[in-house]
Amino acid sequence: MLGGTFDPVHLGHLRSAVELREALGLDRVHMVPAKAPPLRGQPRVSPRERLALLRLGIGDTPGLVADPRELERDGPSYSADTLTDLRHEYGPEARLVMALGHDAFLRLADWHSPTRLFELAHLVVIDRPDFDAPLSPPLGELIAGREVDSGDMLWRRPAGSLLRLALPTRMAISATEVRRRLAEGSSVRYLLPEAVEARLLADSLYRRS
Numbered sequence: 645m646l647g648g649t650f651d652p653v654h655l656g657h658l659r660s661a662v663e664l665r666e667a668l669g670l671d672r673v674h675m676v677p678a679k680a681p682p683l684r685g686q687p688r689v690s691p692r693e694r695l696a697l698l699r700l701g702i703g704d705t706p707g708l709v710a711d712p713r714e715l716e717r718d719g720p721s722y723s724a725d726t727l728t729d730l731r732h733e734y735g736p737e738a739r740l741v742m743a744l745g746h747d748a749f750l751r752l753a754d755w756h757s758p759t760r761l762f763e764l765a766h767l768v769v770i771d772r773p774d775f776d777a778p779l780s781p782p783l784g785e786l787i788a789g790r791e792v793d794s795g796d797m798l799w800r801r802p803a804g805s806l807l808r809l810a811l812p813t814r815m816a817i818s819a820t821e822v823r824r825r826l827a828e829g830s831s832v833r834y835l836l837p838e839a840v841e842a843r844l845l846a847d848s849l850y851r852r853s
């Protein structure tokens with residue numbers, strides 16, 4: 645599972661998902677747009693529109709799935725609830741991985757039921773340019789004894805470990821920068837898939853009103 649606000653999806657998300665799948669040999673990566681991301685303000689664009697953009701971005705990429713399950717739940721989109729759902733779907737023995745970028749990881753201790761996340765899945769933290777800060781004491785406590793240093797070690801049990809992964813392509817692309825560029829009418833070419841760019845421009849999404 646790679647959850648996100650995806651406001652909008654960009655190549656940093658999509659290339660990371662492809663490389664994550666290859667690096668760990670995952671069957672598939674569920675990319676799950678958050679209806680109501682718990683630790684930030686309301687996204688600029690509606691959940692349905694963000695899902696539609698994600699579907700356009702994924703296109704026919706093998707192994708990537710645009711997963712709408714959080715749009716069907718009310719209230720904050722807690723990842724623990726989403727992983728509970730995926731655990732029911734795949735069964736108790738399946739190896740589940742929740743991937744997140746280093747910036748999101750730094751706030752993990754503030755998430756809903758953070759220890760439950762480790763009961764449900766392994767956590768894989770993707771290295772991300774421009775986001776390198778020391779871990780807070782609560783985060784250090786949360787991950788104590790969980791770190792493993794290779795993908796192979798994740799397959800020994802269904803959940804509970806933490807792997808930090810430097811993927812081959814590190815991209816300093818953020819949705820914040822994409823929104824800023826669209827608002828001022830600057831080019832976003834090659835920051836997102838062309839089909840996503842075309843939809844954003846055709847529908848004047850993120851334009852300064």
Ligand SMILES: Nc1ncnc2c1ncn2[C@@H]1O[C@H](COP(=O)(O)OP(=O)(O)OP(=O)(O)O)[C@@H](O)[C@H]1O
Nearest residue numbers: 647648649650656744745748772815817818819820
């Ligand atoms: N360029 C990137 N490289 C690696 N991981 C990324 C990248 N961009 C986002 N992620 C990760 O993907 C997940 C979803 O990110 P999100 O939808 O918040 O995008 P974002 O670019 O960080 O958005 P914003 O700038 O609005 O905060 C998070 O775990 C985030 O850390």
Ligand SMILES: O=C(O)c1ccc[n+]([C@@H]2O[C@H](COP(=O)([O-])O)[C@@H](O)[C@H]2O)c1
Nearest residue numbers: 647648649678681682683722723755756
């Ligand atoms: O479960 C939580 O409490 C929680 C708190 C913050 C973020 N998340 C999830 O982490 C993913 C990335 O969030 P964000 O805000 O960085 O886009 C997205 O799927 C969120 O729903 C989840």
